[in-house]
Amino acid sequence: MIELGKYAGAVIGAYGLSLALLGGLIWQTLAANARARRDLERQENRG
Amino acid sequence: MSIWEYANPVKFMRTSGAVLPWVVAGAVVCTVTGLVWGFLTPEDYRQGSTVKIVFLHVPAAMMAINIWVMMLVASLIWLIRRHHVSALAAKAAAPIGAVMTVIGLITGAVWGQPMWGTWWEWDPRLTSFLILLLFYIGYIALWSAVEDPDSAADLTGVLCLVGSVFALLSRYAVFFWNQGLHQGASLSVQSGERMSAVYRYPLYLTMLGFGLLFLSLMLVRTRTEIRRRRLAALQAREMRA
Amino acid sequence: MIALLRRDLRLAVRAGGGFGLGVAFFLILCALVPFGVGPDTAALQPIAAGILWLGALLACLLSLDRIFALDHEDGSLDLLATSPLPLEGAVAVKALAHWITTGLPLIIAAPLFGILLHLPGAAIPALLVSLLLGTPALSMLGAFGAAVTVGLRRGGLLLxxxxxxxxxxxxxxxxxxxRRGQEGGDMAAPILFLAGITAGVLAVIPFAAAAALRVNLR
Incomplete structure (x- = not known):
């Protein structure tokens, strides 16, 4: 483990929050894409 | 090879589907390597380990501005030439830009706390980022409020144009209003060595990584929007039949 | 154009909202601030200018959605769009009517409210000039926002x-x-910027607002 000194909380907090936000965005993007693809396939198979 | 060919959604879907894996791979490699490398850099003699936050803060801030510019260009292309995919790309980019702005603000606040002794300061750069976030929120809200997709694209396009002018104007007005704590540009071509190479190379890598990350997210989101449009069109056709 | 201006003004006066409500809202806001921050002159004086401007901003915002909403509902907006008068001109006239019914009363009332908030007498000319130069831009930008949101069901909050x-x-x-007027500083730079922004807004925004209206009337 690398030594972060007295600012460990700040550094880990910044990385944690940012990666959580990015993760949330990526998850939302992929979920919306999967849903759109599924709905579209269902519609195309029906018609 | 011109952008006008990609006004055809089928063509766009085919090409973007083929390019996407490479872009995603590049984004993952650059971002992960850059961030890990950045995390392992030695401490700065003044800032201690907080210097590691720069590898998130600077790329996010850079992308926050660049994404708005990209949206402006995409909106112009839509308004002038009715390039449908371009309008959808602008729509797809906005939430990514908003998240980048939030990351820039949060990492800045976390960094400012130990460095300046305060989470938030009404400093010109911070304030103009907050204003940029307001513009992103308004833009996204307008997209979701208008039902007809073409009208929504037109209205948000006009809003993006007016918003760009005012975002820029606010930025200079804010400088007039308050002089800041924030240091000047972290990287600049003219002023030469501001930042030692230890930090510079991982920073370039994360900047590239964030750019590619934006590109891949934007492509996926645009593809989502195209599929939604096609679905809506198919449903409308079924209703009529 | 003058007929349109007259019509809008008459409608605003008859509806009873235009002249009265904006100023009443402004008064309430100025009366509430001392309850929030305490009645001390020392506390009120530094923030008086900001409160007055914010009050003007919010009072202006309140009546914005009426610029186009009523005309959109009864169809007269469609008539305006098809009339020989360019839509840009109609937008500018409607913004002017909005300014006369909300901006102008605010400017007249502002010195009184400034006294309520212990704004020093030396700053009152600066207050008047700044409002006079700034509020036309507020009305015009508001007309743009109203044009963008005119067809929406819940446009108010979005606006x-x-x-x-x-x-x-x-x-x-x-x-x-x-602030500079209060301290006796040099006011040239903010005056020029304020006038410049207003002039730019008045010149360009009617086109953006008319474009948005055309989209909404499609």
Missing amino acids: SLLVLPLYIPTLIFGTEMI
């Missing part, structure tokens, strides 16, 4: 979200000017 960020530069230079 404030879209318009308020556009008010930031005007607010900054307006309050800065009063």
